[in-house]
């Protein structure tokens with residue numbers, strides 16, 4: 001699991017950081033992004049759907065928003 | 076079979092760029108979207124900050140557009156490079172601090188570079204002649220094409236029939252007869268086309284794509300530059316201009332006073348970087364002090380903060396002043412409403 005700390009960034013910065021990290025990864029890799037802007041619960045899933053990545057989980061844990069993504073084949 | 080041509084579409088999140096991309100898809104062109112984040116974009120943050128906005132459904136309109144179109148979207152962080160566009164715009168500003176023409180030149184130029192690197196044939200935008208007073212006029216169209224370096228690889232599907240033929244049209248990659256001739260400020264043709272394509276619920280931003288077209292925001296930006304004696308900014312500066320009430324009682328500092336709980340929580344994140352003030356004898360908003368204040372200045376700041384607390388009518392209010400770990404408590408008399416000068420409000 002690759003961790004990405006996107007705390008204190010406001011949308012769309014967490015999406016951009018996720019995108020730029022995933023660009024460097026092979027398909028099948030798992031990434032966990034931790035954020036504080038609740039907007040990510042909407043934007044990161046949308047970004048995954050558009051770009052062909054699989055959203056494994058999106059949870060609120062102790063006031064933070066944690067999204068787990070599996071890098072898709074079409075990355 | 077002819078090779079499928081590829082276009083990169085500037086996607087702002089508004090209706091025009093959505094339609095322009097759709098027109099290309101209808102002609103069998105492979106389209107991917109590109110969206111630039113300058114730090115001033117209206118998307119996201121403010122909704123996230125203000126608690127009252129949380130109930131409203133919120134989305135990133137560029138992502139939403141891409142999903143409607145079924146295309147990929149590449150979001151590019153241009154915060155750093157954009158500074159030069161905003162600080163030194165060759166073509167000047169619009170009604171507020173919006174350097175729209177330079178901004179368009181810059182974004183199309185970046186898209187051209189991206190297209191070259193990724194094997195795309197041309198660039199499209201949702202521009203319409205006469206739609207916007209500064210950047211979308213008949214005279215500005217060739218300026219954008221030339222100064223961006225895109226030249227005749229820049230196609231505007233919504234008004235192409237009013238403009239000289241571009242490379243994609245000449246080469247037959249797209250059919251000019253099936254492009255459009257929209258012009259002027261009217262939105263009717265766009266709305267009709269949206270209906271034809273079955274788009275509803277699209278975003279209708281009132282101003283432009285960013286805070287720089289907003290008068291109140293622009294005033295705060297100019298004040299920031301004047302107070303620092305130089306035209307420069309960091310991302311935190313421009314984020315903070317979107318939050319709270321800004322009051323500058325002395326040249327050397329201003330106060331950023333949260334207007335509600337969501338803003339207080341947001342400002343909390345800046346406690347390590349700024350002196351903060353908060354009333355402790357009464358409920359009140361968190362306040363950041365941006366700049367430098369002497370003892371007298373701090374006292375005045377505390378009196379102003381007290382004015383915005385629930386102790387506004389009390390004879391004494393206790394205010395905690397925290398400066399990176401150093402905490403002192405001041406007991407002050409809140410300023411009277413008429414002591415808060417109009418000229419202090421940024």
Ligand code: SF4
Pocket residue numbers: 173174175176178179210283284285286287288
């Ligand atoms: S409104 Fe803002 S983002 Fe849009 S063209 Fe003008 S300066 Fe650029």
